[in-house]
Amino acid sequence: MTIRRTASALLLAVVANAAQANTVLSESFDNVATLPASGWAQINLSTAPVGQPWFQGNAGIFTAASGAPNAYIAANFLSTGSTTGAISNWLITPEIALDSSSVLSFMFRAAGDGFLDKVEVRLSTNGASTNVADFSSLIGSFQASTDTGWVGLSYTLGSVAVPTTGRLAFRYVVDNVAIAGNYVGIDDVVVTSAIPEPGTWLLMGLGVAGLLLRRRVTA
Structure with missing residues (x-):
């Protein structure tokens, strides 16, 4: 549950960054x-x-x-x-x-x-x-x-x-x-x-992917 909430928070950060x-x-x-x-x-x-x-x-x-x-x-x-x-x-x-x-x-x-x-x-x-x-x-x-x-x-x-x-x-x-x-x-x-720089999207995406991968491995 904690990992899911963290991933959601990162996704929200991506959206917030896009709006800036x-x-x-x-x-x-x-x-x-x-x-x-x-x-x-x-x-x-x-x-x-x-x-x-x-x-x-x-x-x-x-x-x-x-x-x-x-x-x-x-x-x-x-x-x-x-x-x-x-x-x-x-x-x-x-x-x-x-x-x-x-x-x-x-x-x-x-x-x-x-x-x-x-x-x-x-x-x-x-x-x-x-x-x-x-x-x-x-x-x-x-x-x-x-x-x-x-x-x-x-x-x-x-x-x-x-x-x-x-x-x-x-x-x-x-x-x-x-x-x-x-x-x-x-x-x-x-x-x-x-629209944020492509590098920002990449870093955010990698962070979310990493958390989801960790959740799958430890499940």
Whole structure:
């Protein structure tokens, strides 16, 4: 009876572990200059002449959602150097493990001031690829023409049917900087998964199997 109860407890531990959120990625943008070394990538496909990439937040425009005043990443209408150009400025996460339980959460803020700002969140399941053509899956978007304050956004990646690796991308989108586009910020990016590492399942399974084998031998 004791062995049976112990085995049941181990099985419950497996279930409990599966329900816990495992952090796959966490980035608070304390130092944007260090992002490339961590696997982040940037691609600016805005109208030529191409302007500036995503950059360290400007605390003079607004402060970060958490941490130091400038601890967020930002992009603005100067992503293109054309006075009537379009913006398509990509910020791409490192390659991470993805599955149907994966959840992306982050903080977003638009400065607005009458100019429409928009960010798209896109998904690629093509491993380490940074080819924007691979980010064909739009999982969400947010836009505003007024100062929104920091808004918490969250998207579940239920479309990932089979566990794989890939990247997520934030795309700053403006159709025409003559009439739209001002300044946006992103902070506190977190990706979690409810599925434990394969090694955890293996260890739990071996423990249960060992107890059941012991019960059979001693019966």
